[in-house]
Amino acid sequence: MQYYMSIAYAVDLTYWQQKGQNMIPLFYTSSFGEAYQWIEQQEQQKMDPFEQDVKPFYKDQWNQLRLEAEKCFEMLQGRALLWSEVLSLIRKRNIKITEETLRAVLQLLYLEEKVKWYPGVSCSKWLQDWVCHRCQADFHHIRLTRCASCGKHCAMCEHCIMLSRSRTCTPFFLFSAKKVEQQCPVEVKSLRLTAGQARVSEQILDFLQGEEMMFLLWAVTGAGKTEMMVPAIRHLLSEGKRVCWTTPRTDVVHELVPRLRALFPKENVLALYGGSSDLWMDGSIVIATAHQALRYVQVFDLIIVDEVDAFPLYQNRSLEQGIHRALSQSGKIVLLTATPPKEWLAWSRSGRLPSAILPVRFHGYPLPVPRLFQERRLWEKVKRQHPIPVLSRFIEQVIRKDGQAMIFVPGIWQVKQLVSWLHKHVREWHSICGVYSQTPERAEIIDQFRRKELQCLVTTTILERGVTVPHCHVLVMGADHPVFDQAALIQMAGRVGRSKDYQQGEVWFLSMEKTESQIQAKKQMDYLNSLAEKEGFIKQGAYYQ
Amino acid sequence: MRRWWLTLFPLPKPCCFCTTPVRSFAFSSVWKQMCLSCQEQFFPINGPVCQVCGRPMTEEDLSVCIDCRQLDSSTWVTNRSVVLYKGQAKKVIQWFKYQGLERLAIPLGLWMAESCYHYYRRVPLSLITFVPLHPNRLHERGFNQAELLAQVISQRLGLPVKEILVRERETFSQSHRSRKERLQALQHVFKVSNRIDPGWLRQQHILIVDDVYTTGSTLRECARPLRQANVRQIFSVTFAR
Numbered sequence: 001m002q003y004y005m006s007i008a009y010a011v012d013l014t015y016w017q018q019k020g021q022n023m024i025p026l027f028y029t030s031s032f033g034e035a036y037q038w039i040e041q042q043e044q045q046k047m048d049p050f051e052q053d054v055k056p057f058y059k060d061q062w063n064q065l066r067l068e069a070e071k072c073f074e075m076l077q078g079r080a081l082l083w084s085e086v087l088s089l090i091r092k093r094n095i096k097i098t099e100e101t102l103r104a105v106l107q108l109l110y111l112e113e114k115v116k117w118y119p120g121v122s123c124s125k126w127l128q129d130w131v132c133h134r135c136q137a138d139f140h141h142i143r144l145t146r147c148a149s150c151g152k153h154c155a156m157c158e159h160c161i162m163l164s165r166s167r168t169c170t171p172f173f174l175f176s177a178k179k180v181e182q183q184c185p186v187e188v189k190s191l192r193l194t195a196g197q198a199r200v201s202e203q204i205l206d207f208l209q210g211e212e213m214m215f216l217l218w219a220v221t222g223a224g225k226t227e228m229m230v231p232a233i234r235h236l237l238s239e240g241k242r243v244c245w246t247t248p249r250t251d252v253v254h255e256l257v258p259r260l261r262a263l264f265p266k267e268n269v270l271a272l273y274g275g276s277s278d279l280w281m282d283g284s285i286v287i288a289t290a291h292q293a294l295r296y297v298q299v300f301d302l303i304i305v306d307e308v309d310a311f312p313l314y315q316n317r318s319l320e321q322g323i324h325r326a327l328s329q330s331g332k333i334v335l336l337t338a339t340p341p342k343e344w345l346a347w348s349r350s351g352r353l354p355s356a357i358l359p360v361r362f363h364g365y366p367l368p369v370p371r372l373f374q375e376r377r378l379w380e381k382v383k384r385q386h387p388i389p390v391l392s393r394f395i396e397q398v399i400r401k402d403g404q405a406m407i408f409v410p411g412i413w414q415v416k417q418l419v420s421w422l423h424k425h426v427r428e429w430h431s432i433c434g435v436y437s438q439t440p441e442r443a444e445i446i447d448q449f450r451r452k453e454l455q456c457l458v459t460t461t462i463l464e465r466g467v468t469v470p471h472c473h474v475l476v477m478g479a480d481h482p483v484f485d486q487a488a489l490i491q492m493a494g495r496v497g498r499s500k501d502y503q504q505g506e507v508w509f510l511s512m513e514k515t516e517s518q519i520q521a522k523k524q525m526d527y528l529n530s531l532a533e534k535e536g537f538i539k540q541g542a543y544y545q
Numbered sequence: 546m547r548r549w550w551l552t553l554f555p556l557p558k559p560c561c562f563c564t565t566p567v568r569s570f571a572f573s574s575v576w577k578q579m580c581l582s583c584q585e586q587f588f589p590i591n592g593p594v595c596q597v598c599g600r601p602m603t604e605e606d607l608s609v610c611i612d613c614r615q616l617d618s619s620t621w622v623t624n625r626s627v628v629l630y631k632g633q634a635k636k637v638i639q640w641f642k643y644q645g646l647e648r649l650a651i652p653l654g655l656w657m658a659e660s661c662y663h664y665y666r667r668v669p670l671s672l673i674t675f676v677p678l679h680p681n682r683l684h685e686r687g688f689n690q691a692e693l694l695a696q697v698i699s700q701r702l703g704l705p706v707k708e709i710l711v712r713e714r715e716t717f718s719q720s721h722r723s724r725k726e727r728l729q730a731l732q733h734v735f736k737v738s739n740r741i742d743p744g745w746l747r748q749q750h751i752l753i754v755d756d757v758y759t760t761g762s763t764l765r766e767c768a769r770p771l772r773q774a775n776v777r778q779i780f781s782v783t784f785a786r
Contacts, residue, residue, distance in 0.1 A: 145647050149687045158648060165645040167687070412582050438582050440632075 003039045004111070005032070007171065008104040011065070014056040015111050025050040031150040033119035033168030041124070068097065069105045073114055075282070078177035078299030080134065080325065082120055083170045085163075085295070092280040106173065116174045120166035123155040132157035134166045135294055135318040159318060162274065163291060177299040177328065182240040187266045191227055196358050196535075201231045203356045204334060208232060208302070214333045216348055216355035220528055221338045221494025222468075224362035226259055229304055229334070237267065237284055241301035244286045246293050246323060248313035250274070252306060252466040254443075256287050290319040296326035303327055307465055308335045309487055338494060339487035360532040363500040367525045370476075370493050370507040370518070378478060378512050379414070382421050394475050394508050395426055395456075401504045403471045404449065405456040408464070408492050410481035412436045418458050418477065432456040435463065464491040470499035473506050479518050480511035489521035561652035562637055575656040586633035590626055590786075598761055599625040599664075599786065612760075622768045622779055625664045626758050626786035627656050634785045638756060642690045650690070653756075653784050654697025661702060661752065661782050668780060669750050673699045673706045676755045676767055677735070679715040694784065695754040709746070710735045710767055724760055731766045737774050746771075750778040758786035 006012045009025065016023040027047035029035050038047070057065065075093060076086065086106070090097060097105070109115040118133040121142055130139040137159035147154035150169035157166040166172065193201060200217065207215045219225050233243050245260070247253060250273045257271040270283035272292040279292075286300070290313045293303075303323055305313070313319050327333065340348075348355035361367070373390045375381070381388050398405045409415055415434040422432050431454045435445050449457045450469055457463075461483060474496050476484060484492075489509065496505035509518050557566040560580035569578045576584065593602045595610035602610060613621060628634045641649040661670075675691035683689055692708075699706040713736055722730065737746070753767050758781075768779045 143648065145688065147687050148683045148689065149685070156645070156647070158646065161644055161646055165687070436582070438586065 005035045005039065005117075006107055007032075008100070008107040009050075009052065009054045010057060011104045011107040012111065013054060014062055015108070017056055028052070031119075031152055031154060031169040032171045033122060033154070034152075036119045036122065037124060065101070065104055065108060068101060069108045069112075071095075072097075072102070072105050073109055073175065076115075076173075076175045078175060078296055080172070080174050080295055080297040082134065082164055082166055082172050084165070086173060089280040109175070114176055116176070117171045118174075119168050120170045120172045121155045121157050121168050123168060130155065132159060132166050133172050134163070135160035136321045137318050160291070160294065163294065174297045177297070180240050184238060184240055186234050186237045186264070188230060188234050189263050189265065191230060191263065193227060194224075194362055194364070196360055197224055197228045197362065200356045200358050201228045204229070204232045205235060207334075207354060208235065208332060210354075212332075212354050214335060214353060216335045216337070216340060216344055216353050217358070218337060218340050218345075218348075218355060219358035220361060220367055221491060222361045222498040223338075223358045225306070225336050226256065226263075227362070228358075229336075230263055232302065232334070233264075233285065233304075236302050237264075242284055242286070242299060243302045243304070244288060244293065244296070244300040244326060245304045245306060246288050246290050247306040248290050248310045248319075249307065249466060250289055253287050253289055255466050255468075256306075260285060260287065290316075290323065293326045294319070294322040298325070298328050298331075300326050301328050301331045302334065303331065304334045304336060306336045308337045309339055309341055310465060314341070339490045341487075357531070359528040359535070361498070365497060365500075365503050366529045366532065368493060368496045368505060368507045369525050369529070370489070370509050370522050372479075372514060372518055372522065373508060373510045374512065374514065375510055376512065378510065379417075382414070382417050382477075385421055385424050387425065388421075390508075390510055391421075391475070391477075392425065394473070394506075394510075395422075395429075397506065398473045399428055401473070403473045403502070403505060404452060404454070404469060406449075406463070406469065406472050406474050406495060407456065407458045408474065408476045408484075409458060409460060410478050410483045412438075412460060414478065415458050415460060422456060422458070426456075429455045432458070434458040436460045437462050461488055461492075464488050464495075467495060468498050469495065471502050471505070472496055472498075475508045475510060477510050478512070479509035480513045480515045484517065486517040486520045486524070489517060490524060493521065493525065562633065562649070574659055575652050578652070583633055588629040588632060588634070590628060594625070597621045597623060598758070599623075601629070616765075620765050620768070622753075622761065622764050622781050624758055624761060624764060624781040624783060624786075625660055626783045627660045628785050630757055630759070630785035638785060642756060645687065647688060647693060650693035650697055654694045655701055657694060657754070657782050657784055658698045658701035661698060665752070665780055665782075668778070670702070670704060670752050670780065672709075672749045673702070673704050673752045673754060674709045675706070676753065676763055677708065677710050677712050679712045681715055691755050694756065698752075698754060698782070704752070707741075709738055709741055709751070710770065711738045731762050733766075733769075735767050735770055737770045743774055747775045747777070749776055751776055751780070753779065753781040755781065755783045756785070758783040 012023060028050040029047055090102065106115065110117060120134060121132045123130045127139050130142050132142060135157060137157050141159035142155050142157055144153055144155050147167065147169055154168040160166055204215065236243055245256065253271055253273050257269060261269045264285060267285055268283035269285045269287065270278045270281055272278060272286060272288035303326060305323060308314060344353060347353040375388060375390055395405060407418065409418055415436050419432055419434040433445050433454050435442055435457060446467065448454050472495050474492055476489065476492055479489060493507040496507050497503050557568045559565060560567045560583055561575060561578055562583050563580060565580035567578060567580050590601050593604060594600060595602055595613060596608045597613040598610060600610050637649060640646045641653065673695050675695040678689045695706045713734055716730055716734060751771060753764060755764060764781045771779055
């Protein structure tokens, strides 16, 4: 005897009749989760009896439904969606299908075992067992509320609510992915890799052939990580496989999409982030934020995780599991970062995590090494608008070298204080702007800064990654603040000297005290530079082949 | 190590609308439990307001705004709102109503309760009700945002909540309509529920709760059946306008 759930009873009736099997309806419930729990736990609770008069499908109706189901499965395969998301996908693709037919279609797919389903959130007797099936969040993020949809108390997950509401009474569908194995030539714009890049990209191609599942690529900021991945992506695409490039930040998605579209002119490159217009479409290369990866299941053969160590991805169990779920059974993960956490380096040294290191930038110039300065009562001076000689010296040298200043501060309030300090003390600059996460015209201001219309940008850690401004100088104010850990400091320093033509950029750390993270950051950059020198990359003539 | 440290010395509570930790007392006003950047993007309505619809006015203006003066004074409903419907308020309403982040009902409701206390201190309110949703819409959304707000307000003010009104027919979303269409679309949509005793209702001073006030047509339509039932006084409060 087997138990099944049904969201369209007529389908079951027809399906099992055709198979010649007996079937009895047990009970009826308004909540999907309740039915699921009943089957899981086999507790013979009392339920409402099933009292509906349902007739099986006629033959031509049934054939119609089968056709419909095939069409829908084609679109839905490899996705992990809630009911509401299935509806939005269908609407976005302009499929004329009523909700009732869709329900029948999904039921048929379920009976044919093409889709697995769970309640959005399952909440059993024990609090520890509560889980959101979409994002794997535990009871800390699950809230019991009275639900008007099912008329019962029903749990919802607040962790992934920005994607859509996952609840006990709504089903969560996992559509299995179809295997498409076909050879197709892929057109790539020719690109010139440097010796270092070529070596690493060969290592990655070797890794794709091997047994291991994960690969760590530690490449310094501005090493050309995107270009290095191109041969690997091309290799997989030519085998008809799908690739996902995921990153924790929307800004990085915005920056990557045009570059990859230019590199793969014939391929359909999708950009997925909250509010993107590509949402629900299909493509062979998907560039998504880590949250969007939660909407896929076992479909990608290669997932490239960019900026792995950044918030909110690093040490976020739910997003990590989401990425693993999106990976196909023989799929591989490549982790890209400029600042790997300590334990990963330890794994890589002990051989548990295969890795490659690229200590030099694409143009072959060394990394800018930060200079550390200390200033007593720094923030008090900023607040009272007293002169700060080091800061003035920094600005002088930026003006002398015809650069742009990017000043990082630890918090939003310091942004405002520093902007007013600069307005008072720096006569030469007229366009100084502050940016933080909630600035409404954030993207516009960053664009202005890129176009050199702004001379100085004061910002928080939001811009530590993924921003490339050629003539940039960086000053980290209050580098001793706990938000600036070693990784953040290295990333911020990495904004400087990314262009081949402008190498005068400098990095200064200004703080009240010298902290371990500043010293370690400096040490790591020295180490990388020495490594590059040892390998013979920092020789401008010899570098380009 | 860090986890133990955080257990012993927990971070201050996060801001109601974002994750920034804010140092505040448990019973201080909602405004003080917000982080500075959220505060900056809310535009609370303080100072002189239109005596009818609660629109912020300058000192020199008359006591009733132009829009209200165009209406028949017998349909006026005294309304007060907490903030202007722009900036963070728009976002928060979006999260609460459309994304379904029901937890936000608590800070929003408490904030509205503070406003109620400020404006309606001298009014003998006896009952709180809310703008109803059509059953179909309610089923789709899973909750009635006005009801959640009303429940929080009632807890803070110590007044009962009762579902008095019902929606007779389904109307489509108001948010995509022009002013004129909105004013017409809702006519005679609401009525008093059959389960309510008219004699009891006649003695009540009612406060109607809604989330957003745009033209006020929803609230005026809600007040119409209540007026016909000879309710003593009708007031309303909305979060944003």
